[in-house]
Amino acid sequence: LLKPINMLERTLIIIKPDAIKRELIGEILLRFENAGLHVLAMKMVQVSKRDAEKFYAEHAGKSFFEKLTTLLSSTPIIPVVLSGENAIAHVRKIMGATNPVDAEEGTIRHDLALDGTQNSVHGSDSPDSAAREIAFFFNTLEIFENREG
Ligand code: RTP
Numbered sequence: 223l224l225k226p227i228n229m230l231e232r233t234l235i236i237i238k239p240d241a242i243k244r245e246l247i248g249e250i251l252l253r254f255e256n257a258g259l260h261v262l263a264m265k266m267v268q269v270s271k272r273d274a275e276k277f278y279a280e281h282a283g284k285s286f287f288e289k290l291t292t293l294l295s296s297t298p299i300i301p302v303v304l305s306g307e308n309a310i311a312h313v314r315k316i317m318g319a320t321n322p323v324d325a326e327e328g329t330i331r332h333d334l335a336l337d338g339t340q341n342s343v344h345g346s347d348s349p350d351s352a353a354r355e356i357a358f359f360f361n362t363l364e365i366f367e368n369r370e371g
């Protein structure tokens with residue numbers, strides 16, 4: 223079977239506490255909008271430590287798990303559903319590598335992140351994680367369905 227080159231996808235990003243504290247919400251959303259991604263849903267929420275552990279369950283047991291889940295539950299965060307062609311990979315390219323010292327110039331993390339944990343944004347890494355992460359924060363009524371296409 224031929225796989226289409228361009229897939230219309232949805233992905234979840236989170237504007238993390240370090241970015242919200244430094245008034246970077248607009249800057250981060252602008253970078254995604256300027257890259258042609260469409261906002262389908264957005265809200266500001268504070269998650270509990272337990273919610274953060276559930277969201278990042280794949281990292282349970284790793285050295286940075288405690289620091290990461292404490293950070294994510296420290297202040298409100300902004301989960302956003304974005305859509306676009308190859309949105310999952312496109313968003314990760316715009317974000318840059320996990321640690322800002324490894325991230326390419328012009329990426330969000332290179333330009334704005336503080337360190338490898340306080341790295342300003344999260345982005346889903348696969349179609350399965352995007353579906354799980356979108357459903358973690360949003361129900362179908364909260365998603366702007368007719369925006370796509
Ligand atoms: P994300 O899931 O947040 O989009 O980032 P990612 O795929 O680039 O990184 P991942 O390996 O999934 O790690 C998730 C988040 O954990 C924190 N982290 N800290 N060595 C460390 O201190 C370390 N490594 C990872 C980061 O906040 C990373 O985004």
Ligand code: MG
Binds near residue numbers: 345347
């Ligand atoms: Mg990840």
